[in-house]
Amino acid sequence: MTSAGPRDDSGAWAAFEGEVLPHADRLFRLAMWLERNRADAEDVVQETMIQAMRSFHRYQPGTNCRAWLITILQRIVSNRRRARGRSMVVDDPDDRIAHTVPFVPPVPQALTDELVLGTLRRLPTAYQEVIVLCDVEDLSYKEAAEALSIPIGTVMSRLHRGRAQLRTELAAADAALAGRRPDGDAAGAPDERIEAS
């Protein structure tokens, strides 16, 4: 894209439009999830796009454009959180979150959108963020680490704990819906306790 010959402004816009704008909807969904408010999400996406436009010359064609945009978006969201509460740098959320999830229950058979999103929303924010970036937005661990400005090891440990907690909460929510206990066979999936092999 950028390695081609001279281009005029319309070429610049066409490149930006072709490469960046298709991601606007997904960026909005991520912003909406993080901000929980439509007006704020729109502001965040708009600011992300304007910053992307300003620094589009630094974008390397052929690399993951969505990851690049998400990194910009996460920084904007993070700055807004700081501006609102000045709370994000005080300590590591991992210190406040229970570190062990002793048993990972089966994934319920019936996974409705409402159940999945409602359960995800109940996780600590630090876990929600890595799960959304890696499992929904399909960022690599390295890309997620860069987007969140945290070490890659922290991404991996948060993912591990977050996914385990998500499954535990899903099973509990599913059991509650079905009026059964989570330690029974309510989920209906194969027993996933590991046997030595």
Next chain:
Amino acid sequence: MTCRDVREVAESFLSDELLTETNHEILRHLETCPSCRADMDARRRLRSALRGAFDRAPELQPRAEFTDRLREQLREAGAHTGRRWGGFGRWLAMAAALVILTGLAAAVFLHRPLTPAEALAEDAIGDHRYCALTFRLIRHPIPLEDAARQFDRAYRLLIDAPPVDVATPDGTVHVVERHACLYDDRRFGHVVLQYRGHVVSLLMTATEAAASAAEPADAGPHVLGRRTGGLSVVSVNGPHHAILLVSDLDSAALTELSRLVSVPLAERLEGRLISIDVSRLATLFAAPSR
């Protein structure tokens, strides 16, 4: 590879984060293990459900008019910004290089280079503006504990000093936030203060030999650099660190505040006395706790 091994790396396998050899080992295991196949399918199903829920949830979808408006705004912004907004093609790189060379030539011929002290003042003002006032640092601030471990032990001092509230004759100095941050490759221990309705940054940074040589190490608070954009910097220098206050307060008020807040920190930091009214400070700070 055992079932336990497979379960431990199952998510990384699905995320394509493993070495090819490990992927092959997992695939071989899955061929013969129905329990792990079911587990892997369940994990896939959960991811797929998450993605689908995000794509479908009505509350997460943008309004059509927002998307249209955004596209128009960006097109307009692009047109106004003109050729500055993107690097498209070799000509732009050449043009940029020419502009930079011209700028450098102008800088060389028209302006003397900044002294280390002036550069420090400029960075301090930049950090105050972009970190404390507008929250637009490129890199996130990190906890002081982490910065002390990784970069400079001196930052430990700022974990509990100055205390949350410091009473002064002109009002209380209140600590709003503590962290370490980076501005233009210069690292700062940063305590954001509120004083008489103004935001004041207390910044601690290691000083280069040249900067230290330019400023007497035992000097009391002194104004550093020029007042820029309505912001002043007052510095207290130790042999290895400077403790700076940045604010839109006038220089006299900032200097007075520096006597009350920065000087005791410098004393604790360097383990030495600076010529100040010690009796006035004795009540402000408790002895170091560690």
